[in-house]
Amino acid sequence: KQNFVSCDTCKDILHHKSIDGTSSMMKHFRSCEKNSINNNNESLTINEYFSSLKTRSVPTRSKKKVLNATVELVAMDNRAFELVGGNGxxxxxQTIFDVGQELSKSQNINVSDLLPHPTTVSRNIDRLFISRKSQLISLCQNIKSYAIVVDFWTESHSGVSFCGISFHFLNEELQLYAFILGCYPYDRDNQSSSQIRQFVDAKLLEFDLSLENSKFVVTDNENKMKSCFKEPCIRIGCSIHYLxxxxxxxxxxxxxxxISVNCDLVQEMFDYIRKIVSHVRRTHKQSKLPRKLQSYSYTRFNGAFLTMNVFLTVFDxxxxxxxxxxxxxxxxxxxxLLEHVCSFLGPxxxxxxxxxxxxxxxxYKVLPLRQCLINRCTIHQDDHDGIRQIKTFLIE
Known part of the structure; x- marks a missing residue:
């Protein structure tokens, strides 16, 4: 017969004989740090002690609250409807709910009965969109001074063109607010400047917005966009797009x-890099590298730098x-040359x-930052020939 016991909470071994009674165990129970922190010597309530294994039905009002929160989740975080059906x-x-039960002393509820079906979530997306759009329209009606950002691009595989429009304004505390009004497939007959302008005006009208002489429009610097927004508005060319x-x-x-660009050295190097990146990604050899290679995308700002910089990281x-x-x-x-190019493009x-x-x-940052980059394009005697070509082109 063994003359010791083990504490269930902290697993300490205590000397114990049956003739000694339980005084030593009670003394340890009161001094056990983990037990005092977790339980605070509180006794279980009758509901906790005789808790039912059956789950209660979830009230309709509570299920509606969770449905609305789930719709917000998939809409705001751009998640799949099937997310709420996943085991993870x-x-x-369920874990979060169980923790809440421990704190609130409520009865067991199966969280599966609380979560909406993905189909139910998908059917409520339009309702959420209509509600949020109505709120945004009410907001737009009260804003007198604002700027609109318009961007056009074409999806290379399908050939479908899209127009993205965002709305920007300052509140009374000079805080900047930005709202994406929409990303619309372009459905006009052609892409003439007049057709594009009519398309944009129609989309703005849905939010009770219009372009006037006091309103600003930010676009890229292509001739078509310059022609679209000559008047009656103030067009500002996007400095990032130009760069x-x-x-x-x-x-x-x-x-x-x-006119010849005359950047042969860096263009030849970049072509080799793009071929290798495409091959590695296509043949699923990414897992053998410490970092994933990045394909070049002309729609990504400074995309060449990102492709080359990652390539340089895994070069060896x-x-x-x-x-x-x-x-x-x-x-x-x-x-x-690759190291010099990445170092030059970092700023x-x-x-x-x-x-x-x-x-x-x-x-207000455009002019000083522009001058900073111009100064960086100053040609030095020890510059690599490829860097000289880049600097010469950018300065001209």
């Missing part, structure tokens, strides 16, 4: 307005991943991020 999500929700287009031409364009690891064909292209890449990325701030106005 149900486990998380991004110049960097894009450095790495992808042979000529610009019938690529030797063990590439086959002979692409290894020949790899050997033709000048790592020294451009910082400027783009600085001007992309959506919490406060940034127009």
């Amino acid at each position: 999500f149900i486990n998380l929700a 991004n287009k110049q960097l894009e031409h450095c790495f992808t364009s042979v000529t610009l307005e019938k 690891d690529l030797v063990g991943v590439l086959d002979r064909t692409f290894l020949d292209d790899y050997m033709l890449i000048d790592k020294d 451009f990325e910082e400027v783009i991020n600085e001007l992309s701030c959506d919490k406060k106005p940034t127009i």
Whole structure:
């Protein structure tokens, strides 16, 4: 017979004999740190002690509250409707609910009975959209001074063009607010400047907004957009778009307005990098690298920098991943030039991020940041030939 016992809470071993009674155990129980923290010497209530294993039906009012919150979740976080049906999500929700039960002393409820079906969530998305749009319309009616940002692009695979429109204004405390009015498929017969303007005006009218002489419109610097918003409004060219287009031409364009870009060294290197990145991603060899390679996208600001910077990070690891064909292209890449290009483009990325701030106005930063980049394009004697080509093009 063993003369000891173990504490269920802290697992301490206590000397105990039956003839001693329970005094030593009670003394340890009162001094047990974990027990005092977790239980605070509180006795169970009758409902807790005789808790029912059956789950209660969830009131309709409570289910509606959870439904609305779930619709908000998938809409605001851009999540799939099936999210609420996943085992992981149900486990998380049940755990949170159980913790709430411990604090509120409520009875057991199966969280599966509380969560709406994904189909129910999908059917309520339109209702939420109509409600939020109505609130936004009411807000727009009270704003007298604002700016509209308009962006057009075409999806390369389907050929469908889209128009994105956002609404920006300052409140009385000079806090910047931004709302996306919508991303609309362009359904007009052509993309003439007059048709585009009519399309944008029609979408703004849905929110009781109109472009007048005192209203600002921010667009890219393409001739078509300049023609669309000549009047009656004040058009401001997007500085980030202008900067991004110049960097894009450095790495992808042979000529610009019938004038040679003359960035052969960096363009040849960039072509090799794009081929290797495409091959690695297509052949599912990403898992062998410490970081995922990034494909080039002309719609991403400073996309060439992101592609090359990630490529440089895993440059030495690529030797063990590439086959002979692409290894020949790899050997033709000048790592020294790649390092210089990434170092040169780093401040451009910082400027783009600085001007992309959506919490406060940034127009006052354009001129000083522009001058900073111009100063960076000063040619030095020890510059690599490829860097000289980039600087010459950007300055001109």
